[in-house]
Amino acid sequence: MATPVTHYLRTSKMPHIWCPGCGHGIVLGAVLRAIDSNGLDKDKVCVVSGIGCASRAPGYLDFNTLHTTHGRAIAFATGIKMAKPELKVIVLTGDGDAAAIGGNHLIHAARRNIGITTVCFNNSIYGMTSGQYSPMTPTGSLASTAPYGNIEEPFDLCDLVYAAGASYVARGTAYHALLLSKLIARAIATEGFSFVEAITQCPTYYGRRNKLRSAVDMLKWQKEHAVSVAAASKMSAEELAGKFRIGELGVRTRQEYCRRYAGLMETAQKEEAERDA
Amino acid sequence: MLSSAGARLMQGNEACAEGAIAAGLRFFAGYPITPSTEIAEELALLLPKVGGKFIQMEDEIASISAIIGASLAGAKSMTATSGPGFSLKQEGIGFASYTEVPCVIVNVQRVGPSTGVPTAPAQGDVMQARWGTHGDHPIVVLCPSSVAETFSLIIEAFNISERWRIPVVFLMDEVIAHMREKVVVPEASAIRIVERPRPQVAPDEYLPYAAGEDLVPAIADFGSGYRYHVTGLTHDETGFPTTKASEVDALARRLDAKMRRAAPHVTFVDEFLVNDAEVAVFAYGVTARAAAKAVRDARAQGLKAGLVKARTLWPFPEEHVRKVAERVRAIVVPEMNMGQLVLEVERSSAGRAEVVGLSRVDAEPITPDEILAKLREV
Numbered sequence: 001m002a003t004p005v006t007h008y009l010r011t012s013k014m015p016h017i018w019c020p021g022c023g024h025g026i027v028l029g030a031v032l033r034a035i036d037s038n039g040l041d042k043d044k045v046c047v048v049s050g051i052g053c054a055s056r057a058p059g060y061l062d063f064n065t066l067h068t069t070h071g072r073a074i075a076f077a078t079g080i081k082m083a084k085p086e087l088k089v090i091v092l093t094g095d096g097d098a099a100a101i102g103g104n105h106l107i108h109a110a111r112r113n114i115g116i117t118t119v120c121f122n123n124s125i126y127g128m129t130s131g132q133y134s135p136m137t138p139t140g141s142l143a144s145t146a147p148y149g150n151i152e153e154p155f156d157l158c159d160l161v162y163a164a165g166a167s168y169v170a171r172g173t174a175y176h177a178l179l180l181s182k183l184i185a186r187a188i189a190t191e192g193f194s195f196v197e198a199i200t201q202c203p204t205y206y207g208r209r210n211k212l213r214s215a216v217d218m219l220k221w222q223k224e225h226a227v228s229v230a231a232a233s234k235m236s237a238e239e240l241a242g243k244f245r246i247g248e249l250g251v252r253t254r255q256e257y258c259r260r261y262a263g264l265m266e267t268a269q270k271e272e273a274e275r276d277a
Numbered sequence: 278m279l280s281s282a283g284a285r286l287m288q289g290n291e292a293c294a295e296g297a298i299a300a301g302l303r304f305f306a307g308y309p310i311t312p313s314t315e316i317a318e319e320l321a322l323l324l325p326k327v328g329g330k331f332i333q334m335e336d337e338i339a340s341i342s343a344i345i346g347a348s349l350a351g352a353k354s355m356t357a358t359s360g361p362g363f364s365l366k367q368e369g370i371g372f373a374s375y376t377e378v379p380c381v382i383v384n385v386q387r388v389g390p391s392t393g394v395p396t397a398p399a400q401g402d403v404m405q406a407r408w409g410t411h412g413d414h415p416i417v418v419l420c421p422s423s424v425a426e427t428f429s430l431i432i433e434a435f436n437i438s439e440r441w442r443i444p445v446v447f448l449m450d451e452v453i454a455h456m457r458e459k460v461v462v463p464e465a466s467a468i469r470i471v472e473r474p475r476p477q478v479a480p481d482e483y484l485p486y487a488a489g490e491d492l493v494p495a496i497a498d499f500g501s502g503y504r505y506h507v508t509g510l511t512h513d514e515t516g517f518p519t520t521k522a523s524e525v526d527a528l529a530r531r532l533d534a535k536m537r538r539a540a541p542h543v544t545f546v547d548e549f550l551v552n553d554a555e556v557a558v559f560a561y562g563v564t565a566r567a568a569a570k571a572v573r574d575a576r577a578q579g580l581k582a583g584l585v586k587a588r589t590l591w592p593f594p595e596e597h598v599r600k601v602a603e604r605v606r607a608i609v610v611p612e613m614n615m616g617q618l619v620l621e622v623e624r625s626s627a628g629r630a631e632v633v634g635l636s637r638v639d640a641e642p643i644t645p646d647e648i649l650a651k652l653r654e655v
Contacts, residue, residue, distance in 0.1 A: 010506075013517060043502050048346070059506055059517060064499040066349065067508035068342065069368050075339035079346025079354070080499060082330045083304050087350065087500045105342075108335040261330060268325035 005032040008042070010062050017056055019127075021207075021215030023174035023200030027121050028057050030177055030198070031092065034184035038088075045088045048077040050102060053128050053202075054094035054121035071101030074109045077116045085258035088188065091118040095136035096126045099155055103135070106195075110164035113192040114257035119184060120157060120195070123202035131205030142209040157197050162250035167192030169250040173199040175222040176246060183248065192256045199226075199244070282464045289424045289454040293383060293447070294319035296428035297355055299468055300435035302381075303329035304352040306343035308336055308362060311395045312451040313385035316357040337362035341369030344380045348373075349507060351498030353435055357383035360402055361392060364409065370444055371410030372509045374532075377442035377486075377494065379473055381434045384446060385454040388640050397640035398451035400562055400613040406446045407591045413529055415536035417543050418446045418591040422565040424458035430588055433545070436471035441539045442493055448590060450613070452563035452642055476503060486528075487514040492535035536592060545588035546597045550576065554583030556652050557605045557630075559598065559622050561587045564611050564643050571648035582652050590618065595625035602626035607655035611635040611643045631655060 009032070018024050035045060045063040049055035051070035058065035064087075068076045073091045081089045098106050098120045109116060125143060126132040133143035136154045143150060162169040168190040172180030180198055187194035201207065201218035212218045229247035232240060280287075280295050287295070294316050297305075305324060307317040317333065324331040330352070334340040337358055344354035358366060363384040373380050386402045388394035406418045419434050421427040431447055438445040476483050476495040485505040488494045497503030510518040511525050519525065550572055551557060560568040565586040575582035585601055585608075587594055598621075602608060608630050610619040619634035626632050635651050637643045 042504060044500060046350075046499050059508070062504055064504055065506045066346070066499075067506070067510065068345075069372050069509060072338060072342040072369070075334065075342035076346035078332070078334070078339070079304065079306060079343035079348075080350045081346075082332060082343070083347035083350035083352040083354075084498075084500050104335050105339055108339070261325075265325040265328065268322075269328075272326045 002033065003036050005029055005036070008032045008035060008062055010060055013060050016060055018053060019204040021201065021203040022053070023123065023202070023215070024054055024057065024121055026174040026177050027119070027180065027198040027200050028060070030172070030181035031090070031119055031184055033181040034188055037185045038188050040088055040188070044086065045090065046080055047090050047092060048073045048080065049092045050097040051128070052094035052097045052126070053123070054092055055097055057092045071097050072105065073097065074102060074105040074116065074118060078109060078114055081114055081116055082258060082261070085115070089116045090188065091116055093118060093120050094127070095120060095122040095124060096134040099135040099157055106161060107164040110161045110166040110193050110195065112257040113165055113167055113254045115191055115193065117184070117187045117190070117194045118196070119187070120197050121200050122157070122197050123200045123206060125202050125206040127202050127205050131209065141206070158195070158249045161195045165193070165254065166195050166250070167252055167254055168194035170248045171197040171199065171244065171246050173222040173226055173246060174201060175219045176226065179246065186248070192254050280462045282462050284459055284461050286457055287424055287428070287460045288315060288457050289427050289449065290315035290385070291319050292424045292428040292460050293357070293431050293449065294323065295462070296431035297381070297435065298323055298327060298329070299465065300432040301353040301470055302355050302435065303327070304344060304347035304354040305329070305356065306332050306334050306340040306347070307356050307358065308334055308340050310359045310362045312387055312454050313357045313359045313383060315454075316383060337365040338369060341366040341382065345369060345373050345378050348378050348380050349499050351501070353379070353439065355381040355383065357385070359385050359387045359395075360389040363402060363405060367409040370416070371412060371414055373444040374410065374414040374416060375509055376507050377496070378444070379438040379442055380444050381431070381438055382444060382446050383449065385449045385451060387451055394640045396451070398563060398613060398642055399638070399640065400450055400564065401617070402448060403590060403614065403617040406448050413533065415443050415532050416446060416591055417443050417539070417589070418448050419545070419588055420448045420561045420590050421453055421588065422562050422586060424453065424456060425460045426588065427453060428460050428462070432468060436469065437539070437543045439473040440471045440493070441535065441543070442473065442496060443536070443539065448562070450562045480504065484514045485516040486512060488531060488535070492531055492538055540592045543589060544592060544594045544597070546594045547586040547588065549584040549586065551583035551585060551601060553581055554604065555581040555606050556655055557583045557585055557601055557608045558648060558652065559585045559587070559608050559610045561590060561618070564613060567643050567645045568611060568648050570645035571652060574645060574649050575652050580652060593621045593625065595621070598622055598625035599627070599629070602629035605630050607631040607633060609633050609635055609648065609651045609655060611637070611648050611651070613637055613643060
């Protein structure tokens, strides 16, 4: 029997700051169900975030929680994980936080394969500063800093992180909430660096400028544009144009960074002992 | 190999690394930059031997962020850099200051601004160390003037940071960092180590930012059963964000008062021939070495000169300077910058003595002769 998510919430800190229709609550619920299905001890979970709408999530969670500077959550998390590898360290971040200002930390954490799980709440916009374009805003979309339409192209964040070396990479959406929870649960169970892109909706700052006025419109958009990994493998490039894949996009086994460091410590201490002998 | 107790020939950067380990350093994150690099190199070698962790991060911002994270998980933490890297760390230093996370930031200064002269000495980061980050914030800045002092003072840096939950900037200069001198390494048992205040109450009674009489709240390590929230947003005693005017005000004032409370315990000043002096030099870092020679030379020529050597630059030892200013005719302040700390000496003297700056900004150290000439002039 699953524990109710309220067990993991600081309900006294509610109501939350997210706008009506925002998908972040659905993603957060998926995170909590994933933590629950992994049977983690609350005292051994550490949730870290940067700045932005998604990054306010840890304040509502009954774990060791740290709300840091913009873009740096993974770097703070790296220090926590190295100092106490027995902690389960989870980073909750937004697309601006993770892919723009924090892009460097994201790819290097993946390269090191340090045992941190990162969930990127991707709503394709800067919500907290009211609707400027992000590195994940689709080309042609309108934003307050893209009044003539965005001329930049977004990252494929999952491809980027997997190419950088992560052990586990997956994508889900707020619409496919149960799948999302499963993907996050597997990410948390992974020993190395794991990354889940959670596509979520911002009707307030993205939708209303881009003919997706309501949360329902945006959830429908997610449903219509998501293609499962299995289905995508049978589709042509033309059929896949304008769609995105959901599910497990990359899984590999690599030694985790803190484990490697433990090996290094052992070698160094052995050398020192031999020198003293 | 870690130094055993006894006399050793050590480089300044090496003394910084070894002193830090002696103080209990167990986590270092850094990004290489001249002239601080040997600190990272030394710690990459030594930390794993004592069960500590070293990581070379992808940049300076990642490094300061990682040491704050590690400190919250209970490890005594440090990073080391030089001017340009120090600038990049400023947002993180502000975060550590506001969230009261103990950590030590070493800045081996080089000529600036910008990339400047990477391999030459300067003392241009005195004001950056104090005011580099945004907002009013407490900070302690220590500055060694010999290799032996580097070893002992970095231990104080950790003790102060842990005791008062204030980030400590360890402001070195290139000459001290790269020179080699004798250091007498004490027995481990003779080194005074201070631990951070930890909660004495049960987890459900713990208020992470409720301070006792000394204005320092107790800090619980992440993972130790105290689940609490840390944020760089203005927070109340519970650690959660607040925008309530009275609480915003209370936090700023407590941090300021905490710094004032700490000041007498963190202010280190050495005097040399000041008692009967008619003129004095106020100096720090390598410049204090030249000043000591200048003072001796002045005495040999019949001019009663003295030296006030600051090992603490911030909080500025204003009381100390005021007392000296009451006794002497003039204070000379030689600095390898256009005149940064001279302004504080002037402020503290408040007209009691003439204050004269002496700048050298050509990437060369100030010589004893230059200081002597100025002493004879005032």
